Amino acid sequence: MASRRDFIRISGLGLGAVAISASGYGVVNTIAGNPLKPSELKIDTSRTPTYCEICFWKCAGWVYKNEEGKIWKVIGNDDDQHSNGRFCPRGTGGPGMYYDEDRLKTPLIRTEERGKQVFREASWDEAFEYIADKMKAIAEEHGPECMALLTHGSGGKYFGDLIKAFGSSSIAAPSYAQCRGPREVAFQTTYGEGVGSPERIDIRDTDCLVLIGSHLGENMHNGQVQEMSDAIDKGASIITVDPRFSIAASKSKYWLPIKPATDLALLLSWIHVLIYEESYDVDYVEKYTYGFDQLKEHVKTMTPEWAYGITTISPDLIRKSAKEMADASPAVIIHPGRHVTWYGDDTQRVRAVAILNALLGSWGRRGGFYVPEKLSVPSWPHPEYPIPAKTLKDTFPGKYNLAYETLASGICDATIPEIGSQCNFKGWIVNGTNLIKTIPDSAKVIEAIQNLDLMVVIDTMPMEITGWADVVLPECTYLERYDSIRVSPHRKANIALRMPATDPLYNSKPAYWMAKELSKKLGLEDYFSWNSIEEMLDWQFKQVGTSLEEMKRIGVKNYERPYPDLYFQPDEDVEFFTNTGKIELYSTDLAAEGFDPMPVYTPHEEPPEGYYRLIYGRAPMHTFSRTANNANLTDIMDENTCWINPKVAKIWGIENGQYIYLENQDGIRSSFSIKARVTERIRWDSIYMVHGFGHSNKKLSRSYGKGASDAELITKVHVDPIMGGTGMRGNFVTFKFEPAKKEVES
Amino acid sequence: MRYAMAIDTKKCVGCSDCVVACQIENNVPIGFCRDWVVEIVDGTYPQLEIEIRSERCNHCENAPCVRCCPTGASHYEDGGIVLVTKNKCIGCGACITSCPYDARYSHPDGYVDKCTFCFHRIKKGLEPACVAACPTKCMYFGDLDDPNSKVSKILKVRKSKTLIPEAGTKPKLYFLI
Numbered sequence A: 001m002a003s004r005r006d007f008i009r010i011s012g013l014g015l016g017a018v019a020i021s022a023s024g025y026g027v028v029n030t031i032a033g034n035p036l037k038p039s040e041l042k043i044d045t046s047r048t049p050t051y052c053e054i055c056f057w058k059c060a061g062w063v064y065k066n067e068e069g070k071i072w073k074v075i076g077n078d079d080d081q082h083s084n085g086r087f088c089p090r091g092t093g094g095p096g097m098y099y100d101e102d103r104l105k106t107p108l109i110r111t112e113e114r115g116k117q118v119f120r121e122a123s124w125d126e127a128f129e130y131i132a133d134k135m136k137a138i139a140e141e142h143g144p145e146c147m148a149l150l151t152h153g154s155g156g157k158y159f160g161d162l163i164k165a166f167g168s169s170s171i172a173a174p175s176y177a178q179c180r181g182p183r184e185v186a187f188q189t190t191y192g193e194g195v196g197s198p199e200r201i202d203i204r205d206t207d208c209l210v211l212i213g214s215h216l217g218e219n220m221h222n223g224q225v226q227e228m229s230d231a232i233d234k235g236a237s238i239i240t241v242d243p244r245f246s247i248a249a250s251k252s253k254y255w256l257p258i259k260p261a262t263d264l265a266l267l268l269s270w271i272h273v274l275i276y277e278e279s280y281d282v283d284y285v286e287k288y289t290y291g292f293d294q295l296k297e298h299v300k301t302m303t304p305e306w307a308y309g310i311t312t313i314s315p316d317l318i319r320k321s322a323k324e325m326a327d328a329s330p331a332v333i334i335h336p337g338r339h340v341t342w343y344g345d346d347t348q349r350v351r352a353v354a355i356l357n358a359l360l361g362s363w364g365r366r367g368g369f370y371v372p373e374k375l376s377v378p379s380w381p382h383p384e385y386p387i388p389a390k391t392l393k394d395t396f397p398g399k400y401n402l403a404y405e406t407l408a409s410g411i412c413d414a415t416i417p418e419i420g421s422q423c424n425f426k427g428w429i430v431n432g433t434n435l436i437k438t439i440p441d442s443a444k445v446i447e448a449i450q451n452l453d454l455m456v457v458i459d460t461m462p463m464e465i466t467g468w469a470d471v472v473l474p475e476c477t478y479l480e481r482y483d484s485i486r487v488s489p490h491r492k493a494n495i496a497l498r499m500p501a502t503d504p505l506y507n508s509k510p511a512y513w514m515a516k517e518l519s520k521k522l523g524l525e526d527y528f529s530w531n532s533i534e535e536m537l538d539w540q541f542k543q544v545g546t547s548l549e550e551m552k553r554i555g556v557k558n559y560e561r562p563y564p565d566l567y568f569q570p571d572e573d574v575e576f577f578t579n580t581g582k583i584e585l586y587s588t589d590l591a592a593e594g595f596d597p598m599p600v601y602t603p604h605e606e607p608p609e610g611y612y613r614l615i616y617g618r619a620p621m622h623t624f625s626r627t628a629n630n631a632n633l634t635d636i637m638d639e640n641t642c643w644i645n646p647k648v649a650k651i652w653g654i655e656n657g658q659y660i661y662l663e664n665q666d667g668i669r670s671s672f673s674i675k676a677r678v679t680e681r682i683r684w685d686s687i688y689m690v691h692g693f694g695h696s697n698k699k700l701s702r703s704y705g706k707g708a709s710d711a712e713l714i715t716k717v718h719v720d721p722i723m724g725g726t727g728m729r730g731n732f733v734t735f736k737f738e739p740a741k742k743e744v745e746s
Numbered sequence B: 001m002r003y004a005m006a007i008d009t010k011k012c013v014g015c016s017d018c019v020v021a022c023q024i025e026n027n028v029p030i031g032f033c034r035d036w037v038v039e040i041v042d043g044t045y046p047q048l049e050i051e052i053r054s055e056r057c058n059h060c061e062n063a064p065c066v067r068c069c070p071t072g073a074s075h076y077e078d079g080g081i082v083l084v085t086k087n088k089c090i091g092c093g094a095c096i097t098s099c100p101y102d103a104r105y106s107h108p109d110g111y112v113d114k115c116t117f118c119f120h121r122i123k124k125g126l127e128p129a130c131v132a133a134c135p136t137k138c139m140y141f142g143d144l145d146d147p148n149s150k151v152s153k154i155l156k157v158r159k160s161k162t163l164i165p166e167a168g169t170k171p172k173l174y175f176l177i
Helices: A124-142 A156-166 A174-191 A222-233 A263-276 A282-288 A292-298 A304-311 A315-328 A346-359 A408-415 A442-450 A511-521 A533-543 A548-554 A588-592 A646-652 B017-025 B064-068 B094-098 B129-133 B150-157
Strands: A048-051 A060-065 A071-076 A108-110 A119-121 A147-151 A208-212 A237-241 A254-256 A332-334 A427-431 A454-459 A471-474 A486-488 A493-496 A556-559 A612-617 A641-644 A659-664 A674-678 A686-690 A732-736 B003-008 B036-044 B047-055 B074-076 B082-084 B139-143 B173-176
Touching: A048 A548, A071 B017, A108 A124, A124 A147, A124 A427, A124 A454, A124 A471, A124 A511, A147 A156, A147 A408, A156 A427, A156 A511, A174 A346, A174 A408, A208 A315, A222 A237, A237 A315, A254 A315, A263 A292, A263 A304, A263 A315, A263 A346, A282 A346, A304 A315, A315 A332, A332 A346, A408 A442, A533 A548, A548 A556, A641 A646, A646 A674, B003 B150, B017 B036, B017 B129, B064 B074, B064 B094, B129 B139, B139 B150, B150 B173
Parallel strands: A147 A427, A208 A237, A208 A332, A237 A254, A427 A454, A454 A471, A612 A686, A641 A674, B003 B173
Antiparallel strands: A048 A060, A060 A071, A108 A119, A108 A471, A486 A493, A493 A556, A612 A732, A641 A686, A659 A674, A659 A732, B003 B139, B036 B047, B074 B082
């Protein structure tokens, strides 16, 4: 956390003279505490609705402009269930993305070898011509299914439509295999449904929130953090399992400072306690679950005393925390987590989480997991998409059958000829994701890229990945564009509109425009038959009882639930979408695929002498690379630090604030030095750093060389055999005091 | 009327949204701030505690900055809010030195700047930008002389402290503990 002194420093000037606007307050929280009625407020008609693109929570809000008509601030929309009228620091700092002078400004075509960052400026027509020619050549020589889309941004929808029309179904987001995939598969195999985003967890009304490595508050998923705060107000207890004394741990009744990589043993011992002390929800388990007897037998020996030797958590603390959960049942949440790709057995670990929730009867219950509602918004009519001759599944026959989404790392692997013999990708479109920092093992990602005939990168900022592109297309920021309608699951079904608050700066353009223009070059314009985005959005809105005109005024529309079914009714008969129609404590899907039907703890590799486990996480004011160069946000945090326990620092003679290098078990040393933060908040067997720093692209003037990149140090990946997730927490680092003797790539 | 702010350290997660919201609302130049977040860690692993505080000008009732200002630029406004009149300020920095909370900075345009409790907003009946933005709703603002204000109500039911009370400045920034 930056101290006061960090802030008082004489650096550059601000955003220019932004006058205080006299009008335009949509905020209805008043000092007296009585919300003003809208009629009492002078509503600024110039405010425009948006939903945030700084992270993937997608909070809806309002963009205000100053008297000069320039973007001033973004404030939450009170009707929005994601934000409840309050943005997080990243969303509040959104204007910093718009004003970033390092933005991509015009289309670029590479003129020298990949990675050299040497481009020439091109016209949009020229760029599209180049891309279309290459795509046609790929289709002719290898088949259209050899094009893939890797996306992590709203504009990806339109490129997805384009790639499907072209004849490929390979569309992947790193948020699956590199993040939440194991969680989805774990819940699908248990409850027949995934958790989704925003997570269907009823934190607001819970009595006990259990966090397994989740660091809410530092991970600033807005709605969850808000509800955690509400729950604290209502007297809920928090239990946190983390080798690091996280902010959430500091708010917890019980903090379990676990030895990293042993969480599954703890979870199994909790299951043991609940079953053998008979403190589980007997009626719920009898009515809704399958395989209880097998589970009981399975965990028979997994006592707290057994877990103590593995986790270093005392049996007393294990029993006490289990009792806390049982006392709160069913208003208890064992949080499913979000970034769960840790050790390669992640689906099984989250399965244990899912099972615990079932034993506590929290699924479908108030204060546990609610039943979300989502609107179905029809797509603009288009011709049938062609059926691809091959898909990614053909590359890994018989593997990852339970993965329901495409693996970004799978596309990467399948691009390397020795691995991807069946479906060899030749072209990538990369939208809004800095793959070099997102998919572990940067060297492998680069090897894949070197085998491509075409890589197009669409982004607002120059990133590591743009340096490797053949064509770079500058997207305007979310404050300057329309996008697809936000349709998200929540307590009430809802939709939100993003519209431009201003014209795009420079020669940047929205994704829908790029995809439509490209479709013309490829002869696929029938798939994009709308005349304007407004026409398409208005048509879509009219299918769900509103219009573009109304949405411009309200920004967000919530739909009341037709039935009071947010939770299961008492004794309601519920059929789950599993093979047995029950909540599967014993997974028939996993058994059929030849995996353990119930989670089994297996020890993971431990750090060698002098090495420490590399743990990474989030800071509330940053979203990975996406915010790394945002002036408003780097002003609060402009580099990451390496958290080191004081005992360890003493052994190495490392002082607080000293810059050091990290080297991993494979001899990979960080390209840049990182500041040591000597703190009691981290275990002695681990170090911690925030993900998304250590940028090597010199075009990022505020973030180049600031801090170290964890992605670079994650060269050992433990792949989840069930769904192909890339476990990244099996890497160990040691301290070095000199840079590696090699040229730093830029 | 005495405006005050109370901040719940039990709910604050230290996300710094208050800092960003203030910077943008008040056009505070990059590199400076009117509010900031402090984190204090106590103890030895695994017996630890953290206190997180969002800090700013305390709008003291007995403000040393007002007393020492040679031009009268630093003054009390309605509701006891301490403000700086830009065009009266000569940038001498006496107030910066006198403030026990280190709440003031020299603006690059040549005057001293600090938190105004968003005077322009409260005049309209709106909460300060930091309070309105805070995702954890850990900040309470209002009039200490009004027993029904949010700040009076919360101070009645919760234990609180002020910073450096021994300086005798009578600060009006309370931390709920």
